[in-house]
Amino acid sequence: MEAQKIWKSWNENVKHPYKNLYEVRTEEELSSIVAKADNIRIFGNKQSSADISAGVDTLIDIRSYDQIVDIDKEKKQITVQSGMRLSTLLEEIEKLEWCIPCLPDINTITIGGALATGTHGTSGYILAEYVHECRLVLADGTIRIVNDGDELMDALRVSLGLLGVVSEVTFQCEAEYxxxxxxxxxxxxxxxxxxxxxxxxxxxxxxxxxxxxxxxxxxxxxxxxxxxxxxxxxxxxxxxxxxxxxxxxxxxxxxxxxxxxxxxxxxxxxxxxxxxxxxxxxxxxxxxxxxxxxxxxxxxxxxxxxxxxxxxxxxxxxxxxxxxxxxxxxxxxxxxxxxxxxxxxxxxxxxxxxxxxxxxxxxxxxxxxxxxxxxxxxxxxxxxxxxKRFVAKDKELNKIYPKWEDFKKLRQEMDPTDKFLNPYLAALVNKNKDVRKTESVTV
Known part of the structure; x- marks a missing residue:
C-alpha cells in the first residue's frame, strides 16, 4: 500500500495529505495543470502561518518557476516569474542600482506568495502596490494580462490566489538610495x-x-x-x-x-x-x-x-x-x-x-x-x-474590509467551480460548497 503523501508548512504546524504534486517551469505547464485540476492550490516556501497553501488533492510547487523575463532599463521595470524568491529579485535590481521603495522584513518568500497575502515593509506602500503589470492564469487555464490601469488590478493585488494564479509580474522600480x-x-x-x-x-x-x-x-x-x-x-x-x-x-x-x-x-x-x-x-x-x-x-x-x-x-x-x-x-x-x-x-x-x-x-x-x-x-x-494567524472569518471580515462583499462576488464570477478554494479559504468567504475536506494536523 502506497504511503500517504503529506504536505507540511515550514514549521510543520500545518499538515495536509495530497494526491498530486507538480513542479512547473513554464507558463504553459502552469496553465495546463490549472485547467485540468478540479481543485488546486499553489505554494512557495511554505512560510505562511495561515492555512492557505494546501488542503486539496492537487498542489503546484511554484519555486522552480523563478526566472527573469525582461528588464526595461529606460522605464526601470523588471518582469519576473512569480516563483522567484524575493531575495533573487532584490539582488538583481540592486545590480541595476534600482530599488523597490518599501521592502518586507524577510527576503526568503516567493514573489507570488508575498503579493497574494499583502506582504509589506514600512514607510511606504504594500509590496503589491509596486506591481505595474502581471499575467494571470484564470480558472480555465487561459491567460489574462492585468495592468496598472485595469479595473481588476485593485482586486487582484491582494487576493490570496482566489482570482487565479499570478504567473509573471512586472515591478515598477525607482533609483536606488x-x-x-x-x-x-x-x-x-x-x-x-x-x-x-x-x-x-x-x-x-x-x-x-x-x-x-x-x-x-x-x-x-x-x-x-x-x-x-x-x-x-x-x-x-x-x-x-x-x-x-x-x-x-x-x-x-x-x-x-x-x-x-x-x-x-x-x-x-x-x-x-x-x-x-x-x-x-x-x-x-x-x-x-x-x-x-x-x-x-x-x-x-x-x-x-x-x-x-x-x-x-x-x-x-x-x-x-x-x-x-x-x-x-x-x-x-x-x-x-x-x-x-x-x-x-x-x-x-x-x-x-x-x-x-x-x-x-x-x-x-x-x-x-x-x-x-x-x-x-x-x-x-x-x-x-x-x-499569518487569525481566527476571524466572514462575519468579522465583512465589517473591517469595505470591499469584502465585492471581492466575494468577483471571486465567484472568476472561479465559478471554486477551483482555488481549500477548506480554510472556503470558511473565510463563507462558501458552503463541499471542498474536499482534508484533515489539518496542527501540532
Missing part, C-alpha cells in the same frame, strides 16, 4: 506621541515594542548621499546571539506564561539597550536575510489615528500579570501608506501594523496572546495579515 540608519531604545512615553512627527521627519521608521519593559526599540532611516561617511556602530558582538538566548529563555513559557515577563526584561537589557548606527541601501540596511522556523506569527493592522488609543489598551492588558497573555518580544510596529487595493490592510487609510510572535511554534495553539491581540484589534476595526 542610501539610508543612514540609527537604532536605539526609547521609553513608550517618548516614541508613542511622536509617531506622526517621526513619519514626516524620517524616510524609514520602525519600532520594536518590548512588552513588560516600558520601552520600544526605535529604528529610523534618512536618505543621504552615497558618499557621505557614517561612523558605523553595530553594537556589542554578543547581539548576534539574541535568537539563541530567546529560545532558551522562552522554552517553558507555554507552561508558565509569567516567565515571559521576566525573559522580556532580561532580553531588553541585553539585546535592546544599545545604540547602533550604519548606512546602506534599503535592502542592505533593513531586510532580514534569514528567519528560524521555530517562529509562529500573527499580525494586525489598524488606522494610524486609532493606534495610540489601541496601544494603551493593549499595553495595559499585556502587561497585566493576572492573565496569561504574555508576548514574546519584540512586537514589530510598522507603517503603511493608504491605497485602493480591496483587501489591503491600508485600503482607504494610513495604517499601523503590529506583529505578535510566539517563539515556540509547536505550542502556538495555546499562546493566549494571539487571542488577546486579535480581540483588541477587532474592537478598533483592525485587519489581520492574510498570511
Amino acid at each position: 542610501i539610508l543612514h540608519v540609527k537604532e536605539g531604545p526609547q521609553k513608550d512615553k517618548e516614541w508613542l506621541p511622536n509617531i506622526t512627527e517621526n513619519l514626516k521627519k524620517h524616510d524609514f521608521l520602525r519600532i520594536l515594542w518590548l512588552p513588560h519593559t516600558g520601552y520600544g526599540y526605535v529604528i529610523t532611516g534618512d536618505k543621504i548621499h552615497k558618499d557621505k561617511e557614517v561612523v558605523v556602530n553595530n553594537g556589542p558582538a554578543y547581539l548576534k546571539h539574541r535568537r539563541k538566548v530567546s529560545k532558551i529563555l522562552y522554552k517553558y513559557s507555554h507552561k508558565f506564561p509569567w516567565i515571559t515577563g521576566i525573559a522580556n526584561k532580561i532580553l531588553h537589557r541585553i539585546f535592546f539597550s544599545s545604540q547602533k548606527e550604519h548606512k546602506g541601501s534599503l535592502y542592505q540596511a533593513t531586510v532580514t536575510k534569514s528567519r528560524g522556523s521555530t517562529l509562529e506569527l500573527a499580525e494586525w493592522t489598524v488606522a494610524l489615528d486609532k493606534f495610540p488609543q489601541l496601544f494603551q489598551e493593549l499595553k495595559k492588558e499585556l502587561n497585566d500579570w493576572s492573565n496569561d497573555a504574555f508576548v514574546h518580544i519584540p512586537m514589530d510596529v510598522r507603517f503603511i501608506y493608504k491605497d485602493n487595493s480591496w483587501l489591503s490592510y491600508a485600503y482607504g487609510q494610513d495604517t499601523v501594523t503590529m506583529g505578535c510572535v510566539s517563539r515556540n511554534a509547536e505550542t502556538a495553539d495555546t499562546y493566549e496572546a494571539f487571542k488577546t491581540v486579535e480581540r483588541i484589534f477587532l474592537k478598533y476595526g483592525g485587519r489581520p495579515h492574510w498570511g
Whole structure:
C-alpha cells in the first residue's frame, strides 16, 4: 500500500495529505495543470502561518518557476516569474542600482506568495502596490494580462490566489538610495506621541515594542548621499546571539506564561539597550536575510489615528500579570501608506501594523496572546495579515474590509467551480460548497 503523501508548512504546524504534486517551469505547464485540476492550490516556501497553501488533492510547487523575463532599463521595470524568491529579485535590481521603495522584513518568500497575502515593509506602500503589470492564469487555464490601469488590478493585488494564479509580474522600480540608519531604545512615553512627527521627519521608521519593559526599540532611516561617511556602530558582538538566548529563555513559557515577563526584561537589557548606527541601501540596511522556523506569527493592522488609543489598551492588558497573555518580544510596529487595493490592510487609510510572535511554534495553539491581540484589534476595526494567524472569518471580515462583499462576488464570477478554494479559504468567504475536506494536523 502506497504511503500517504503529506504536505507540511515550514514549521510543520500545518499538515495536509495530497494526491498530486507538480513542479512547473513554464507558463504553459502552469496553465495546463490549472485547467485540468478540479481543485488546486499553489505554494512557495511554505512560510505562511495561515492555512492557505494546501488542503486539496492537487498542489503546484511554484519555486522552480523563478526566472527573469525582461528588464526595461529606460522605464526601470523588471518582469519576473512569480516563483522567484524575493531575495533573487532584490539582488538583481540592486545590480541595476534600482530599488523597490518599501521592502518586507524577510527576503526568503516567493514573489507570488508575498503579493497574494499583502506582504509589506514600512514607510511606504504594500509590496503589491509596486506591481505595474502581471499575467494571470484564470480558472480555465487561459491567460489574462492585468495592468496598472485595469479595473481588476485593485482586486487582484491582494487576493490570496482566489482570482487565479499570478504567473509573471512586472515591478515598477525607482533609483536606488542610501539610508543612514540609527537604532536605539526609547521609553513608550517618548516614541508613542511622536509617531506622526517621526513619519514626516524620517524616510524609514520602525519600532520594536518590548512588552513588560516600558520601552520600544526605535529604528529610523534618512536618505543621504552615497558618499557621505557614517561612523558605523553595530553594537556589542554578543547581539548576534539574541535568537539563541530567546529560545532558551522562552522554552517553558507555554507552561508558565509569567516567565515571559521576566525573559522580556532580561532580553531588553541585553539585546535592546544599545545604540547602533550604519548606512546602506534599503535592502542592505533593513531586510532580514534569514528567519528560524521555530517562529509562529500573527499580525494586525489598524488606522494610524486609532493606534495610540489601541496601544494603551493593549499595553495595559499585556502587561497585566493576572492573565496569561504574555508576548514574546519584540512586537514589530510598522507603517503603511493608504491605497485602493480591496483587501489591503491600508485600503482607504494610513495604517499601523503590529506583529505578535510566539517563539515556540509547536505550542502556538495555546499562546493566549494571539487571542488577546486579535480581540483588541477587532474592537478598533483592525485587519489581520492574510498570511499569518487569525481566527476571524466572514462575519468579522465583512465589517473591517469595505470591499469584502465585492471581492466575494468577483471571486465567484472568476472561479465559478471554486477551483482555488481549500477548506480554510472556503470558511473565510463563507462558501458552503463541499471542498474536499482534508484533515489539518496542527501540532
